[in-house]
Amino acid sequence: MSKLKRKNLVVDAEKVEELARRRETTESEAVREAVDFALAAERVVAAIRALRDHGGIDDVFGRLPDELDA
Numbered sequence: 339m340s341k342l343k344r345k346n347l348v349v350d351a352e353k354v355e356e357l358a359r360r361r362e363t364t365e366s367e368a369v370r371e372a373v374d375f376a377l378a379a380e381r382v383v384a385a386i387r388a389l390r391d392h393g394g395i396d397d398v399f400g401r402l403p404d405e406l407d408a
Contacts, residue, residue: 342370 358368
């Protein structure tokens with residue numbers, strides 16, 4: 339885990355409170371998890387784009403949509 343540092347952020351307090359409540363954690367931890375999730379999602383999108391750029395994947399079960407958004 340990287341070093342934690344106090345930051346002064348402007349956020350929607352109600353949304354942060356709701357996220358913390360749903361995750362049953364503190365608001366700080368909920369924000370840290372949301373940032374981690376956003377970074378992971380960007381890596382997943384990059385991997386999918388890289389697969390597409392290399393010819394895609396074989397849809398042997400016919401379950402993928404015909405086109406993915408770029």
